[in-house]
Amino acid sequence: MQQCYLVDSANAPWKRSSTEGVTFACQVLLSGEDGGPEALRFRFDDCPSVYAHMHLTAQFQLLLNGAMDFPRGVKHLEALAIHYTDHNMPYGPFAVSAGHDMLVLHPKAGGIISMANLEARRQINLGGRLFAGLAADSERRPLPDADHGTFKFLMPPGFGPAAVIVNSPAHAALTMPAPEFGRYEVVLEGSAIIQGREIGPPGFRYVRSDEPVEPIVTGDAGASIAFLSFDKDALEGGITGEGLAAEAAEAMARAI
Amino acid sequence: MTEHKESAEPFRVVVFADFVCPYSFLAVDQIDRLAREYDVKPLWRPHWLHPETPPEGTPCARSPDKVERLRAWIKDMAPEHYERVRIPEKRQYSFHAFEALEFAYDRGLDSDFKTALYDLMWTEGRDIGDPETLLIAAERVGINPEELALALYQRTYAERTLAAVKQAHDIGITNTPTIFLGRTRINGWTYYEVLQSVMEQQGVHAREALACN
Numbered sequence: 001m002q003q004c005y006l007v008d009s010a011n012a013p014w015k016r017s018s019t020e021g022v023t024f025a026c027q028v029l030l031s032g033e034d035g036g037p038e039a040l041r042f043r044f045d046d047c048p049s050v051y052a053h054m055h056l057t058a059q060f061q062l063l064l065n066g067a068m069d070f071p072r073g074v075k076h077l078e079a080l081a082i083h084y085t086d087h088n089m090p091y092g093p094f095a096v097s098a099g100h101d102m103l104v105l106h107p108k109a110g111g112i113i114s115m116a117n118l119e120a121r122r123q124i125n126l127g128g129r130l131f132a133g134l135a136a137d138s139e140r141r142p143l144p145d146a147d148h149g150t151f152k153f154l155m156p157p158g159f160g161p162a163a164v165i166v167n168s169p170a171h172a173a174l175t176m177p178a179p180e181f182g183r184y185e186v187v188l189e190g191s192a193i194i195q196g197r198e199i200g201p202p203g204f205r206y207v208r209s210d211e212p213v214e215p216i217v218t219g220d221a222g223a224s225i226a227f228l229s230f231d232k233d234a235l236e237g238g239i240t241g242e243g244l245a246a247e248a249a250e251a252m253a254r255a256i
Numbered sequence: 257m258t259e260h261k262e263s264a265e266p267f268r269v270v271v272f273a274d275f276v277c278p279y280s281f282l283a284v285d286q287i288d289r290l291a292r293e294y295d296v297k298p299l300w301r302p303h304w305l306h307p308e309t310p311p312e313g314t315p316c317a318r319s320p321d322k323v324e325r326l327r328a329w330i331k332d333m334a335p336e337h338y339e340r341v342r343i344p345e346k347r348q349y350s351f352h353a354f355e356a357l358e359f360a361y362d363r364g365l366d367s368d369f370k371t372a373l374y375d376l377m378w379t380e381g382r383d384i385g386d387p388e389t390l391l392i393a394a395e396r397v398g399i400n401p402e403e404l405a406l407a408l409y410q411r412t413y414a415e416r417t418l419a420a421v422k423q424a425h426d427i428g429i430t431n432t433p434t435i436f437l438g439r440t441r442i443n444g445w446t447y448y449e450v451l452q453s454v455m456e457q458q459g460v461h462a463r464e465a466l467a468c469n
Contacts, residue, residue, distance in 0.1 A: 049328030071322070071329040072279060072444060093332040095325050115333075121449035126440075126457075 003036055003182070003208040009103075010200055012041075019255035020051050020114065026256050030206065032109030032239075037182065037206045040104040040256065044096040052092040054120065056237040056248050057110030059085050060163065060228045062186060064202055066100035070132075080135040080188070082154040082163050082228075087237030089128030090115050103202060107182040107234035111248025112255060119244055129233075131155055135165060143168065160231040169222040173215040181230040182208040188226055191219030267460050269298040270436040272424050274305040275350045277432040278326060278343070279445040281378040282334045284371055286448045287435070291367065293462045294455055300370050302354040302417065303424040303432050306347060313346040313385050333445070342381045349385035351417065356390040358413040358420070359404055360397070368397035 012027045024044040032038030038057075044050065061083040068077045070092070077083065079101070085091055087110070113120045133154055143149035149172060154163035165188065166174055176183070185194075186204040194205050194216050207213045216225060239249045271287055273280035287298050318326065323343050331338045353373060360369035372393040376382040382389040387408055391401035407413060435442040437451065438458045455461075 048324055049332055051332055069325055071325045093329055095328070115447065118449060121447040122453060124447070124450055124453070126450065126453065 001208065001210070002213075003206065004195075004213070005030055005037060005206040006194055006197060006199070006203075007039065007205070008197075008199055008203045009041060010203060015256070017256060019112075019251075022047050022050050028256055029103075029204075032106065035108065037184075037208075038106040038109045039184070039204070039206065041202070042100070042102050042104060044100045044102075046097045046100075048095045049093040050096060052090055052115040053112050054088055054090040054115065054124070055085070055106065055110035055112055056239060056245055057087045057106045057108050058161065058230050058233045058236070059110060060103075060105040060161070060184065060230075062103040062105065062202075062226060062228065064101045064103060064188075066096065066098040066102075068100070068102075069095040069097070071095075075132075077132055078134060078136070080165075081133065082135075083130075083132045084155065084161055084163070085130050086125055086128035086233045088123055088125035089130055090120075090124055091130060103184075103186065103204075105184045105186075105204075105206075105228060107208070107230050109239045109249065109252075110237065111239055111245065111250075111252045113244060113248040113251060117244075117247070123244055125236075129160065131159060131161075140167075146172065148172070154226070161233070162227070162229040162231075164227045165224060166227065167222070167224045168218045170218055170220050172218045172222075174218070174225065175212065175215040176227060178212045179207045179209055179229060181232055181234040182206065183230070184226075184228040185216055186226040186228065188224040190221045190223035192223045192225060193217040193219055267294075267296055267438055267455075267458070268436065269296045269438075271298055271300050272303040272429045272434040272436075273300060273432045274303055275353045275373060275377055275384050276344075276348050277305060278330070278341070278378070280433045281341070281374045282330070282337060282445055283433045283435070284374045285336075286451060288367070288371060289448065290451055290455070293464070294460055295463050296460075298367065300357065300366060301424060302350075302357070302420050303429045303434065304350060304354070304421045305432060306350075307421075309347050309349050309385075311349045311352070311385055313348045313383065316344065316346050318343070340379045342379060344377065344381070344383075346383075348377070348383055352387060352408060353384045353390060354417045354420070355408060355411070355413040356394065356404060358416050359407050360394070360399060363399060365397050365399055369393055369399065372396045 007029045027041040030039040063079045063081040065079045138152040140150045140152045149168035151166045187201045191200045239245045360366040377384045394401045394404045437454045440454045
């Protein structure tokens with residue numbers, strides 16, 4: 001199975017919307033309607049409490065700007081930061097502030113379901129994983145087998161899903177392992193040449209393949225790129241069209 | 257008590273908590289409900305979050321922003337408590353309360369005492385570092401307050417309480433509440449429906465369900 005999607009987020013349309021009284025601007029970058037990945041970009045207006053919810057698929061949230069505060073557990077996230085959850089793993093409520101801007105990245109359509117829903121609480125993934133971390137807390141290291149360039153882990157190696165930021169000078173080909181369960185490759189700074197197109201921040205490629213894929217090449221000014229790789233949890237959950245999944249899909253459709 | 261179907265031992269429910277933790281307070285109703293519905297006898301053990309706090313307490317570490325976020329969290333997660341909860345203005349000393357809980361345990365009234373004391377702190381704005389608050393809780397649940405006052409004065413339960421605190425540390429408790437339902441450890445507050453799911457997964461069924469079978 002091979003999937004490849006290229007998204008120029010900077011030129012996607014924005015839409016104002018709200019859910020449960022929480023207001024935001026949103027870009028639908030990948031709809032997931034074709035069975036492929038679902039990617040959204042949200043800019044929440046300052047809000048002391050975005051309601052607790054979960055998605056029916058694994059999720060990376062990449063906080064590009066602003067802050068998210070979780071009163072318990074995860075605590076305080078400031079851009080640049082990562083928040084990962086397995087499918088059916090609830091999180092929140094949380095506060096958003098300071099010019100919030102975030103990519104929400106799923107391997108497939110995951111819907112959204114409020115934890116006020118009692119049936120949803122019975123379908124929580126009891127062994128689910130949650131991770132959150134700030135890029136600033138991670139040490140930058142030299143890129144192996146390269147004259148220039150650095151990388152840092154956003155998630156600890158061995159966690160399962162992986163998140164790494166690579167900084168590289170101009171015209172470097174960034175070869176990565178095969179994205180067996182799907183990988184988002186997000187341009188954070190500079191630009192990247194992907195399949196002949198130059199993509200700026202926060203554009204991205206989503207790839208899934210059993211074989212290594214064509215490497216991203218950094219543009220004239222170099223690039224900082226986040227590689228966010230799912231593991232086997234990406235195969236779980238999803239929108240099945242029944243019960244809670246149907247509710248989750250409807251709720252997401254209403255929200256965006 | 258409910259017997260776990262895989263053994264003759266009673267199904268163990270143990271909650272490590274600190275009276276000063278709002279999430280522990282929010283777990284009280286849930287665990288009391290679990291005890292009623294599943295016929296289990298939860299054991300509340302101390303996890304002392306802030307041993308550095310002096311007996312008179314310290315100014316609250318929560319900024320107004322943090323208090324607002326905590327209240328918003330409670331409104332979303334436990335709305336039934338939102339109107340009545342009172343966030344303390346100072347960080348309170350909990351060790352004497354743990355001693356009193358041990359005293360109540362020896363009289364078979366630890367569960368009632370714990371609930372009364374959490375209510376006094378979190379809904380009536382009382383300071384649990386003040387022995388008078390402990391005596392009020394005792395009186396409410398039928399414990400002789402004079403006996404408790406003497407035990408606190410003589411530090412009768414101090415050593416046992418310290419051992420309990422050390423036990424929590426030794427088994428790696430890091431947050432409150434930490435709830436053990438049989439073989440399953442749950443770190444932090446969670447939904448009642450999750451507690452139900454964990455019970456059911458281990459073959460423990462609610463009284464009502466058992467009555468229907």
